Each structure stands twice: as C-alpha cells, then as structure tokens.
Amino acid sequence: MQKLIKTIIILLVILSPQALPAKAATTVSVNDLIENAKELDGQEVTIQGETIGEAMERGDYSWININDGTNAIGVWISRNDAETVTSYGDYKNIGDMIQITGIFYRACKEHGGEADFHVDTITVIKNGYQVEEELPISKRIVAGVLTFATVAIVLLYIIIVHNKVEKRQV
Amino acid sequence: MRARIKTYSIEIISYYTGYVILVVALLMLLPIFTSLVTGEWVPMVDFIISFEVSLIVGLSMILAGRRTKWRSSEFQWKHGFVIAALSWIVLMFLCALPYWFSGHMKSFLDACFDVMSGFTTTGLALTQDLDHISKGLNMWRHILTFIGGQGMIVLALTFLTKGIGGGYKMYVGEGKDIELVPNIKDTAKHIWRISIVYLIIGTTSLWLVGILIGLNPVSAFFHGLFIFASSWSTGGFAPNTQNIMYYHSALYENVTMVLFILGSLNFGLHYAVWQGKRSEIVKNIETQSFFVTSFLACVLALFGMEKLNIYPDVMSDFRRIIYNILSAHTTTGFGSVYARQFALEWGDFGVGIMIIVMLIGGSACSTAGGFKGLRVGIVFKGLIMDVRKLLTSERSMKVYKFHHIKNRVLEDNIIKSSAVIILCYIITFTIGTILGTYHGYTIMDSAFETASVTGNVGLSIGVTTTSMPAIMKIYYIIAMYLGRLEFLSAFALIGYIGGGVKKLCKNLLKR
Numbered sequence: 292m293q294k295l296i297k298t299i300i301i302l303l304v305i306l307s308p309q310a311l312p313a314k315a316a317t318t319v320s321v322n323d324l325i326e327n328a329k330e331l332d333g334q335e336v337t338i339q340g341e342t343i344g345e346a347m348e349r350g351d352y353s354w355i356n357i358n359d360g361t362n363a364i365g366v367w368i369s370r371n372d373a374e375t376v377t378s379y380g381d382y383k384n385i386g387d388m389i390q391i392t393g394i395f396y397r398a399c400k401e402h403g404g405e406a407d408f409h410v411d412t413i414t415v416i417k418n419g420y421q422v423e424e425e426l427p428i429s430k431r432i433v434a435g436v437l438t439f440a441t442v443a444i445v446l447l448y449i450i451i452v453h454n455k456v457e458k459r460q461v
Numbered sequence: 462m463r464a465r466i467k468t469y470s471i472e473i474i475s476y477y478t479g480y481v482i483l484v485v486a487l488l489m490l491l492p493i494f495t496s497l498v499t500g501e502w503v504p505m506v507d508f509i510i511s512f513e514v515s516l517i518v519g520l521s522m523i524l525a526g527r528r529t530k531w532r533s534s535e536f537q538w539k540h541g542f543v544i545a546a547l548s549w550i551v552l553m554f555l556c557a558l559p560y561w562f563s564g565h566m567k568s569f570l571d572a573c574f575d576v577m578s579g580f581t582t583t584g585l586a587l588t589q590d591l592d593h594i595s596k597g598l599n600m601w602r603h604i605l606t607f608i609g610g611q612g613m614i615v616l617a618l619t620f621l622t623k624g625i626g627g628g629y630k631m632y633v634g635e636g637k638d639i640e641l642v643p644n645i646k647d648t649a650k651h652i653w654r655i656s657i658v659y660l661i662i663g664t665t666s667l668w669l670v671g672i673l674i675g676l677n678p679v680s681a682f683f684h685g686l687f688i689f690a691s692s693w694s695t696g697g698f699a700p701n702t703q704n705i706m707y708y709h710s711a712l713y714e715n716v717t718m719v720l721f722i723l724g725s726l727n728f729g730l731h732y733a734v735w736q737g738k739r740s741e742i743v744k745n746i747e748t749q750s751f752f753v754t755s756f757l758a759c760v761l762a763l764f765g766m767e768k769l770n771i772y773p774d775v776m777s778d779f780r781r782i783i784y785n786i787l788s789a790h791t792t793t794g795f796g797s798v799y800a801r802q803f804a805l806e807w808g809d810f811g812v813g814i815m816i817i818v819m820l821i822g823g824s825a826c827s828t829a830g831g832f833k834g835l836r837v838g839i840v841f842k843g844l845i846m847d848v849r850k851l852l853t854s855e856r857s858m859k860v861y862k863f864h865h866i867k868n869r870v871l872e873d874n875i876i877k878s879s880a881v882i883i884l885c886y887i888i889t890f891t892i893g894t895i896l897g898t899y900h901g902y903t904i905m906d907s908a909f910e911t912a913s914v915t916g917n918v919g920l921s922i923g924v925t926t927t928s929m930p931a932i933m934k935i936y937y938i939i940a941m942y943l944g945r946l947e948f949l950s951a952f953a954l955i956g957y958i959g960g961g962v963k964k965l966c967k968n969l970l971k972r
Binding site: 325326328329343344345346348349354362363364365380381382383397398400402403404405407424426430433438441444445447448451 | 501517520530594701703707711772
C-alpha cells in the first residue's frame with residue numbers, strides 16, 4: 292500500500308505541469324536534476340546551459356561540462372556532436388549556449404556512479420564570443436597613487452631600518 | 462618600567478606581524494606574473510593594487526616596531542601566539558582585496574570567507590561564477606591554500622636572514638609543534654623542501670594524467686598545479702564549479718587521493734621516512750589511528766550505502782563512497798558527488814559517519830585540520846591505561862608509552878591537554894550546529910556543515926551559499942580560524958587585547 296502511494300506521488304510530481312516535467316523538449320535546470328535525481332533517474336530530459344572549460348576526448352565520445360547558472364554537470368556526447376560546439380566559457384570567453392536532450396543518470400554505471408547526462412541531440416542556441424576587458428580609469432588612478440606611496444614607504448624603510456646610527460643608539 | 466615593557470611588546474608584535482605580512486604580500490607577485498603571461502590585464506592591475514596596499518601595511522608595521530630588530534632576546538611565548546593569531550586576521554583582509562576587486566564576490570565578507578577558507582585549507586567557496594574567473598585569481602586561491610597548509614609563519618621563518626629566539630614560539634602559535642631539526646629556521650626549510658619535492662612530483666603526475674584524459678597541455682598544467690596545491694594542502698579548492706567531478710576520471714581522482722593522504726600525514730613522519738626510518742609508518746600512533754578510523758568509517762559507510770542501494774557497482778562505491786570518506790577524513794574536501802546528494806541520498810547514517818571523520822581529521826603538524834589522529838590515539842590509549850590501572854594491583858607502577866616519531870611516556874598532562882583541545886572542537890561544533898538550526902537548517906545539514914568548517918574540510922551539504930545569514934558566515938570564519946590555529950593562539954590574542962583594554966580603562970579611571 293505504502294509503495295503504491297509513493298508511486299502515485301512520484302507520478303503526480305513527474306506529470307504535474309508545475310513540477311519538473313520529464314518529457315523531452317521540456318527544459319529543466321541542473322539543480323532540479325540533482326534535487327529530484329531519484330525521480331528523474333534514467334529519464335529523457337532537456338537541459339540548456341553554457342559550455343565551460345574544454346572538451347575532453349575519450350575515444351569516440353567526449354566529456355563536456357555545461358553550466359546553466361544553477362549548477363554544472365558533465366555531458367557524455369559523441370565526438371561528432373561535440374565538434375558542433377565552437378566556444379567554451381572561461382575568463383576570456385563566453386561559451387556556446389546549447390540545448391541538449393538525452394538521458395539523465397543519478398549514478399551512472401558506465402561512469403563510476405557519477406551523476407551525468409548522455410546526449411541524444413544537441414542544438415547550439417547561441418554562439419559564444421570573446422569578452423573584451425575594460426580597465427576602469429579609477430583602478431588606474433588608484434594603482435598610480437599607490438605606486439608612489441609604496442616607493443615612499445620602501446625608501447623610508449631602507450633609510451630607517453637599515454640606519455646604522457639608530458642601530459647604535461638602540 | 463612596566464610601561465616601557467608594555468610598549469615593547471606592541472613593538473615586537475608589530476614588527477613580526479609586519480614581517481609575515483610582507484612575505485605573504487610578495488607572494489602576490491606570482492598571480493601578477495600569471496596574469497601578465499596569460500594577458501589578463503584587469504586582474505593584473507587588481508593584484509598590483511592589492512600588492513601595494515599589503516606592502517604599505519606590512520612595512521608600516523615593521524617601521525612601527527623597528528627597534529625589535531635588535532632586541533629579539535625579550536621575545537616571550539605570548540608574543541609568538543599573538544603574532545600568529547594577528548597575522549592571520551590582518552592577512553585575511555589584505556588577501557581578500559583581489560577577490561573583492563575581481564567582481565566575483567557579492568560582498569567583502571564573502572571575500573574574507575573565501576580567504577580564510579583558503580588559509581585554513583578548508584576549501585568552501587562563496588566565489589561566484591567560478592568557471593569564468595581569471596587564471597591569476599585561480600592562482601591566488603590555490604597559492605593561499607598551499608601556503609596555508611604549510612603555514613604563513615613557516616613561510617616567513619624560511620626567509621629570515623638570521624635566526625631569532627622567538628621563531629619557535631611563533632611556529633607553535635600557528636598550531637605546529639614538531640621540530641624536524643634542532644634549529645627552527647631549518648625545520649621550516651625542511652617543511653618547504655618536503656612540500657616542494659611533492660609539488661614537482663604531484664604537478665607533473667596530474668599534468669600527464671590531465672593530458673591523457675583529454676585536457677590540452679597548457680590547461681592540463683594549470684589544472685595539475687591547482688589541484689596539486691589543493692590536494693597536498695588538504696584544501697579542496699578546484700578551478701571549476703564541479704570540483705573534482707569536472708575531470709570525469711577515476712585515474713585523476715586516484716592521483717589526488719594519494720596526494721591528499723600524503724598531505725594529511727605529519728611532516729615529522731615524512732622527514733623520518735626520508736631519513737630511512739620506514740618502520741615509523743607502521744609504529745606511529747597517528748598512522749595507526751588514521752588507519753583504524755578510516756577503515757572503520759569506509760566499511761560502515763559501504764554497509765550503510767549498500768542497504769540504501771545508492772550506487773550500482775563496486776567501482777561506483779569506490780569513487781563515490783571511499784573517495785568522499787577519505788577526502789573528509791583527511792580534511793581535504795574534494796567532492797565526487799554534488800553537495801545536495803549527501804543530504805538527499807546518503808541518509809543520516811552516511812552523513813553521521815562523514816561528520817565524525819571530518820571532526821577527527823588528519824595528523825598533527827600536517828596540512829590537515831580536525832582534532833587530529835594523534836589526540837584521538839592519545840585519549841584512547843589513556844582510556845585503556847586507566848582501565849588497566851583499575852584492574853591491576855595498586856603496587857604495580859607500570860609506565861605506559863606511545864610512539865610518535867620517538868617513544869614517549871603517556872603522562873596525565875598529555876592526555877589532559879589532548880582532551881581539552883578535543884573538547885574545544887566539540888564546543889565550537891555544537892555552537893555552530895545550534896546556530897544553523899536556529900536559522901532554519903535541519904540538524905543533520907547544520908551539523909555536517911559545521912563539522913566541515915570546524916575540521917577545515919570544505920565539503921558542503923548545501924548550507925554554505927551567498928544567501929546564508931551573515932552571522933553564520935562570520936561564525937564559520939571564526940570556526941575555521943580557531944580550528945586551524947587549534948584555539949590557543951586565538952585565546953592568547955583575545956587575552957592580550959582584553960588585558961590591554963582593561964589596563965587602558967584602569968589608567969583612564971585613575972586620571
């Protein structure tokens with residue numbers, strides 16, 4: 292009886308329009324995947340996020356990591372599909388925004404119990420780009436003023452601490 | 462006469478605190494160089510500003526206490542403890558500047574939290590958008606945790622041009638007490654020599670494994686260097702949001718596991734083994750204690766998880782259960798599962814085991830935190846000693862011993878001081894847990910997170926976020942600091958400040 296109630300509750304959660312849909316083409320966040328890992332384990336879901344770091348090739352497949360702002364997750368993807376990603380996010384770059392549909396595994400047997408995502412389809416929603424650095428004028432001024440102050444105190448240190456006259460007095 | 466001595470104490474503290482600040486400030490040249498090489502101009506300017514501010518503060522303090530340079534003979538224990546405690550606090554603020562300038566922190570308090578987390582080799586992070594931070598800032602985060610592991614005082618002592626009488630007192634003030642060689646400056650040098658050899662071996666291993674798992678060679682080098690720094694110092698920081706899960710590699714995880722277990726061992730043990738005394742590994746009370754507690758924790762956790770049927774096979778058990786248990790026990794904090802998975806999947810039994818091993822921690826005089834295997838071993842042996850004494854004749858005068866680098870007599874005062882430190886950890890842990898539950902977190906979540914900060918571990922169950930109440934952030938900073946310095950230095954600083962304020966008030970009232 293208890294088992295039946297639990298099954299009904301899980302079904303209601305999965306099927307409810309307000310809750311986390313497990314249907315393909317319906318996007319869920321990475322945090323939602325983790326928070327509802329038991330319910331969504333082995334289900335086909337869609338997630339979207341920015342590709343970060345770099346692709347790591349492993350034979351015919353690659354690992355890429357995506358971050359959707361709530362959390363990041365490893366994505367197991369064929370090498371051909373991984374090549375559609377052209378930009379990965381780091382300090383100087385914003386990565387491609389991709390939407391992927393595939394199977395979520397809470398504890399993937401193939402990958403040592405890792406919570407991961409096996410991709411069936413990938414779509415690049417928005418291409419990544421290089422970020423232009425802007426150095427605020429205020430920082431330049433502060434750095435300049437502090438340079439003078441630092442030189443002054445270093446000179447003071449050399450004069451006072453290494454002053455042999457004072458050493459003799461002490 | 463008394464007034465002159467008081468002034469002189471302040472001068473000693475000011476001089477040596479300034480000196481420690483100066484040495485740590487010079488470390489900012491490394492991220493400046495990294496930013497220069499990688500063409501990250503804004504972070505470079507951030508570090509130049511922070512470097513200049515730190516240099517000004519450090520030199521000003523040295524100038525204020527300049528007469529100390531020729532009066533080292535008056536160095537007392539209280540000075541050593543206060544210098545160690547004060548240096549960490551001043552450096553927390555100074556080292557937080559590049560974090561704050563980077564724009565990746567929501568508040569200066571968060572920046573201080575991350576710095577203290579680095580210094581104490583805890584590894585919890587409030588840095589936002591970690592996947593987009595500069596190489597310079599990542600270098601800084603990992604330098605802080607690497608230096609914190611060996612100790613800022615140890616670093617400063619290494620660069621002293623001549624030995625000082627107070628060196629050992631400052632060294633002890635930072636929670637370390639083992640003398641590898643009779644001279645404290647040489648002891649500090651030996652600690653660094655051991656760490657640098659492992660730095661070369663560890664970084665090269667991780668670099669090669671990084672290339673093997675598909676990272677490009679340049680990026681594999683930076684990842685290798687950063688992950689080594691975190692592993693060896695039992696820190697737990699990583700350059701990306703997913704922590705160790707970013708690499709998706711059992712081999713990479715295994716290399717880090719070897720490194721963090723080595724990092725959690727006593728520097729005295731490393732030195733003894735380097736001197737050819739390999740039997741020390743088996744005889745030492747700390748390694749015995751670590752082996753027993755980690756074996757028991759792993760077996761119990763495996764049984765607990767098996768009951769819950771969480772992981773599908775042995776490989777998964779090893780990579781998710783054993784790895785996290787050892788990461789927690791060595792107070793490293795690399796997580797191979799998501800923070801929330803502990804709360805949602807591991808159950809109270811699994812979380813309970815994690816709390817216990819996080820509190821126990823690694824070895825004394827190592828890079829690890831917690832109340833240390835040495836103390837657990839001593840208290841346990843003390844308990845056995847008392848039971849045996851009860852069961853034997855009163856005339857029997859048997860001397861009980863334990864082995865830690867050399868054979869030592871198990872005296873009541875050693876047992877008492879170990880028990881007192883363990884009690885201090887338990888009190889800090891209890892207060893933090895109560896504070897967490899007061900702010901609405903469950904008791905298990907709150908206990909897990911507090912054990913993680915008190916033991917300087919860095920694993921999270923999801924409590925440590927930027928939205929956490931400010932009072933909890935402040936308490937966690939204090940808990941990390943107390944846990945790392947093992948209470949005494951912080952108490953000495955409070956006592957010193959309290960005593961100063963009391964005398965000042967008395968003088969004012971007299972007037």
